[in-house]
Amino acid sequence: MRAATARLWRVIGNHLEADGMSYYLGIDLGGTSIKAGVVDAAGTLLAERSHATPRDGFASVVAAIHEVAERVVEDSGVDRQQVVAAGVGTPGLVDASRGVVRDAPNLVGFREAPLGPSLAEKLQCAVSIENDANAAAFGETWAGAGAAGRDGQHVTDLILLTLGTGVGGGIVSAGRVLHGCHGLAGEVGHMIVVKEGRPCGCGQRGCLEAYASASAVARRAEEAAMQGRWEKPSEGGEPIDAEAVFIAAAAGDLVAREIVSGAAEALGLACLNLCRVLDPRMIVLGGGMAAAGQPLLVAVRDVYRRLTWRLAAGSQVRFELAVLGNTAGMVGAAGIACNACGP
């Protein structure tokens, strides 16, 4: 019903009179592209547009965001005056309170970059800056997996685990994004799940990311193939990806099942520990590997249930798949902007 409403808005958008409603710009700033969307106060995405990310410094990126933002507002048909605030999800380390990107290795010229103030001047509205994984977690909370569903309850305590090249995460507690004192809260991919385990790029050993990222799953399959324990499903010499491993596991391949089960064990243990620390209502799995869908979700939930305590009956967490896909960061950034305007 929400999607239908969104389409209706887009169709009638250009004929809208100023209706007193407020709208929000959501920007997802990535290393290769900038995505911009117009979102209403209920989290519905009315229009979206993208633009390549300039590689020649901070000012060019600000100008590109400004351009794509103004154009997507035109696309949406919303009165520009009713777009009251903007939010940006950005990679790297963010100081949300000052709107500064402290460091973002994937963006050229982003060290201590005053993205919030610079964009606010261009867009002439309030701008909130948030780390991209946190923005996505807020998006799933506000308008995705955590939005009022079957039981009519809107979730305010949610953890998003993004399973891709790495394992990212964002935490929403009592409706607020947790930042920690250096903006590093939610680095759940670097919880240690196996002491003295596999090395991780971060310098630790046994990180969740070294077991449960799409890359880790693919790497284990390559290792099994190299050891002659496994025959690659593809005929060519191209590298295996996590999807191929999940497909093989679903078809009953024992080695593939062992690899998937290893990832689920690591995820289940990490989720158990997250629940003891944060007591979330819901844990949401997103990112490329979540395309594996229900089998992955069920495997992780089974590990969690096997490990969890017998105390506090009725307090168990719900496991869900992300529903916003690659719009989560954009919608979440708009949601954070909306929230910042709140009562």
Add this chain to the structure above:
Amino acid sequence: MRAATARLWRVIGNHLEADGMSYYLGIDLGGTSIKAGVVDAAGTLLAERSHATPRDGFASVVAAIHEVAERVVEDSGVDRQQVVAAGVGTPGLVDASRGVVRDAPNLVGFREAPLGPSLAEKLQCAVSIENDANAAAFGETWAGAGAAGRDGQHVTDLILLTLGTGVGGGIVSAGRVLHGCHGLAGEVGHMIVVKEGRPCGCGQRGCLEAYASASAVARRAEEAAMQGRWEKPSEGGEPIDAEAVFIAAAAGDLVAREIVSGAAEALGLACLNLCRVLDPRMIVLGGGMAAAGQPLLVAVRDVYRRLTWRLAAGSQVRFELAVLGNTAGMVGAAGIACNACGP
């Protein structure tokens, strides 16, 4: 200096004129005793008093809290009118938003007990209810280890680990206590640090509590003695306590050092994972076992440093010992009451 000021206040208290300042009642409700204190807005404890906890039901406990609270205000010499709010730290599961103790097995008649509203009626002021471990964490943040110290910075992101019979905990993030959706956030003693490890009373295996509580340390020493690997330091047949193990370790006893080191390994790993999830400024060790002091602190910090990533230089957490001792819950409850009155 703070303690001296507190004593001064107590001495001159009865001669104080109404000075326009506000004061707060802090109550630490335990299974055996009720402690009540009067605290000023800077977190200084002006007077304290205790009372046995009645075992004959909710109404008696409320009456006892009321009595000890009114008497400690008299002791403090503060004008009763200037005591503007009260906070209670209580064991068990708390719904802080409603002021209800949902379940507290150590207190008779405390199931869905409306402690906040009932006390507010008696005391004729606003009453905040908080879980005792959370109250203690807030106390250490507000007026203990996290209070403005050498560097003049007041910590707003702090985790307290209470190492006693069990391992309790409380989390303060951006100045707020984290509750989670069922009030179960901060159950850090039941983070799993060894998968398929030692059984814990909660039904899980490998919990931090099974390795790093005072009871766990004592139990390991008893096991070592039973196996003939260790000679008990005491001549009598009385059980070993954690303190004896720490004393033996400090004296160079190898088995005792191995046991202490095992506890530090479990604590260091749990702290590492807490830092990745929450990015606190400070982790504070409290409870009976923290009496082991610097050697324990240093051992835990060393494990943390060995395990931690090479990323985000300068973002490392500080480890400190708790400074409020057994007044943390009382002072913290007053702080929560003070905070609830705030702007």
